[in-house]
Amino acid sequence: MIPQEILDSLKSQFGDAIVEAKLEGVIDPFIKIAPEKVKDVCYFLRDQEKMSFDTLNLLTGMDYTGGKLGVVYHLSSTKLQHKIVLKVEVPADNAHVQSVESVWKTANWHEREAYDMIGLIFDGHPDLRRILMPDDWEGHPLRKDYKVPEFYNGMKVPY
Amino acid sequence: MHDTLTQAEAVRPRPATIPGLGRQLRSEEMVINMGPQHPSTHGVLRLELVVDGEEVVEVIPHIGYLHRCFEKHCEHMTNYQQVIPYADRLDYVAAMSNEFGYVIAVEKLLKIQVPERVEYIRVIMAELSRIVSHLIAIGTYGMDIGAFTPFLYCMRDREHVLDIFENACGARLLYNYMWVGGLSHDVPPDFQEKVRAFCKYFRPSIKELNDLLSYNKIFIERTANVGVLPGEVAINYAVSGPTLRGSGVKWDIRKNDPYSVYPKLDFEIPFGKGEKGTVGDCWDRYMVRVHEMEQSVKIIEQAVEQLPAGDVQVAIPKRIRPAAGDLYVRTETPKGELGYYIVSDGTATPFRVKVKAPCFVNLSALPAMCRGAMIADVVAILGSIDIVLGEVDR
Numbered sequence: 001m002i003p004q005e006i007l008d009s010l011k012s013q014f015g016d017a018i019v020e021a022k023l024e025g026v027i028d029p030f031i032k033i034a035p036e037k038v039k040d041v042c043y044f045l046r047d048q049e050k051m052s053f054d055t056l057n058l059l060t061g062m063d064y065t066g067g068k069l070g071v072v073y074h075l076s077s078t079k080l081q082h083k084i085v086l087k088v089e090v091p092a093d094n095a096h097v098q099s100v101e102s103v104w105k106t107a108n109w110h111e112r113e114a115y116d117m118i119g120l121i122f123d124g125h126p127d128l129r130r131i132l133m134p135d136d137w138e139g140h141p142l143r144k145d146y147k148v149p150e151f152y153n154g155m156k157v158p159y
Numbered sequence: 160m161h162d163t164l165t166q167a168e169a170v171r172p173r174p175a176t177i178p179g180l181g182r183q184l185r186s187e188e189m190v191i192n193m194g195p196q197h198p199s200t201h202g203v204l205r206l207e208l209v210v211d212g213e214e215v216v217e218v219i220p221h222i223g224y225l226h227r228c229f230e231k232h233c234e235h236m237t238n239y240q241q242v243i244p245y246a247d248r249l250d251y252v253a254a255m256s257n258e259f260g261y262v263i264a265v266e267k268l269l270k271i272q273v274p275e276r277v278e279y280i281r282v283i284m285a286e287l288s289r290i291v292s293h294l295i296a297i298g299t300y301g302m303d304i305g306a307f308t309p310f311l312y313c314m315r316d317r318e319h320v321l322d323i324f325e326n327a328c329g330a331r332l333l334y335n336y337m338w339v340g341g342l343s344h345d346v347p348p349d350f351q352e353k354v355r356a357f358c359k360y361f362r363p364s365i366k367e368l369n370d371l372l373s374y375n376k377i378f379i380e381r382t383a384n385v386g387v388l389p390g391e392v393a394i395n396y397a398v399s400g401p402t403l404r405g406s407g408v409k410w411d412i413r414k415n416d417p418y419s420v421y422p423k424l425d426f427e428i429p430f431g432k433g434e435k436g437t438v439g440d441c442w443d444r445y446m447v448r449v450h451e452m453e454q455s456v457k458i459i460e461q462a463v464e465q466l467p468a469g470d471v472q473v474a475i476p477k478r479i480r481p482a483a484g485d486l487y488v489r490t491e492t493p494k495g496e497l498g499y500y501i502v503s504d505g506t507a508t509p510f511r512v513k514v515k516a517p518c519f520v521n522l523s524a525l526p527a528m529c530r531g532a533m534i535a536d537v538v539a540i541l542g543s544i545d546i547v548l549g550e551v552d553r
Binding site: 055056057058063081104108130134141 | 222223226228230231234267268392394395396397398408410415416484485486487489496498500502511513515519520523524527552553
């Protein structure tokens with residue numbers, strides 16, 4: 001399926017949940033969706049026979065600066081060999097996104113990483129805790145406004 | 160009396176009465192830590208095993224011991240090229256493959272085309288590093304299972320490839336050889352000859368390895384029917400590389416989403432067939448690697464024959480500033496699908512670089528493979544997915 005067909009079918013199914021789409025003039029066409037509809041859209045994309053997006057290649061947490069965070073989903077289908085990118089934008093002071101762990105198991109660790117690094121909260125995730133940083137680390141290192149702490153557990157951080 | 164037991168009760172060990180004491184033995188689940196320093200975790204990885212006797216109930220991997228902020232570093236570079244040496248250190252046993260993915264991504268962002276000679280040399284290097292990576296995977300896997308000798312054979316063969324790398328770029332492990340717009344410098348004049356000689360030498364070595372390890376009865380007993388990962392579960396976990404193909408899924412990015420000059424080269428995708436047990440068991444994953452080495456030799460031989468003459472660098476500005484935008488580029492490294500998601504804001508520094516590390520994703524499927532296995536099998540299963548912690552933790 002070409003991205004336009006995917007967009008049309010998402011629009012007819014979800015209507016207002018499709019916030020924005022850019023299919024021309026970009027390297028990877030993307031569709032921006034509302035954060036409260038992520039799970040439904042993902043189930044739809046996975047289970048519809050003509051979509052069959054059975055793989056979540058990558059889930060990226062983003063800090064777009066200016067109080068906006070986001071999640072980028074790269075989806076592809078091993079059956080039909082097509083790809084699409086989904087984007088979600090949330091305000092930094094209320095960074096809640098629906099978890100897609102129940103749709104694709106691989107999202108489990110990716111979402112934990114996005115929580116760890118950016119501070120996004122994935123509602124419905126079975127085990128949302130830090131994955132790369134120590135459990136007692138403060139702050140989310142990949143935020144653009146992140147300040148490296150001077151001390152960690154009483155030890156001086158050397159730079 | 161036994162007839163009244165249900166199936167589950169009969170299998171599950173029940174509290175036994177200690178003779179003479181009249182007390183019952185306590186029987187409960189136990190938590191064992193495997194790692195962070197454990198010979199079979201191939202680095203600093205901690206597995207929290209919840210066991211019921213010898214049977215593994217749950218595995219909880221704890222990672223991050225080798226985290227060195229790759230993505231944070233990328234955002235603080237002064238230009239795009241500076242990321243390449245860091246990319247080397249992701250999967251440090253196959254550094255060429257990591258560079259390859261990154262430079263393709265940046266070139267695509269810049270919309271530049273590199274000379275055909277560069278593409279061919281890159282493919283040869285990537286395939287040689289696939290052989291190196293698989294040799295280490297196979298050698299250390301044998302060692303995990305208890306066969307020490309194959310490891311020495313593998314290391315001996317690996318040395319020949321490292322000599323070729325050293326001859327081409329001076330480094331043996333971390334190369335910084337592929338640059339944006341080309342290569343750091345051309346290959347030496349005797350490169351083709353050396354690569355041909357290696358291919359000729361290496362084919363019989365694979366047979367030797369098969370005789371020594373692959374079809375060894377003890378090895379098969381330890382790996383066949385162990386850690387079965389069915390194809391649809393593998394896809395749901397988005398595992399890639401030999402781990403996915405071992406589950407019988409014929410999926411290889413070099414064929415299914417081709418890049419560079421792979422469409423011009425003739426090779427096959429090996430996948431697990433359940434030859435010695437079930438499709439998707441440890442032996443299948445192992446054997447896919449052996450077959451992939453054969454295919455890599457085939458690719459290298461063709462690429463060396465077709466290697467065109469020409470420049471190895473196109474002129475690019477010293478400080479590149481790609482137009483604002485983002486892209487995701489995936490390549491097939493020895494471990495699986497290595498993806499780079501790069502966001503450019505139009506400046507000389509990447510706004511965001513996110514790595515889809517195949518080992519990270521493959522390791523996340525470990526609990527699914529280990530449930531119900533024996534403790535000793537956890538070692539066999541972990542070895543069969545071939546993780547490199549440098550890439551898991553980034």
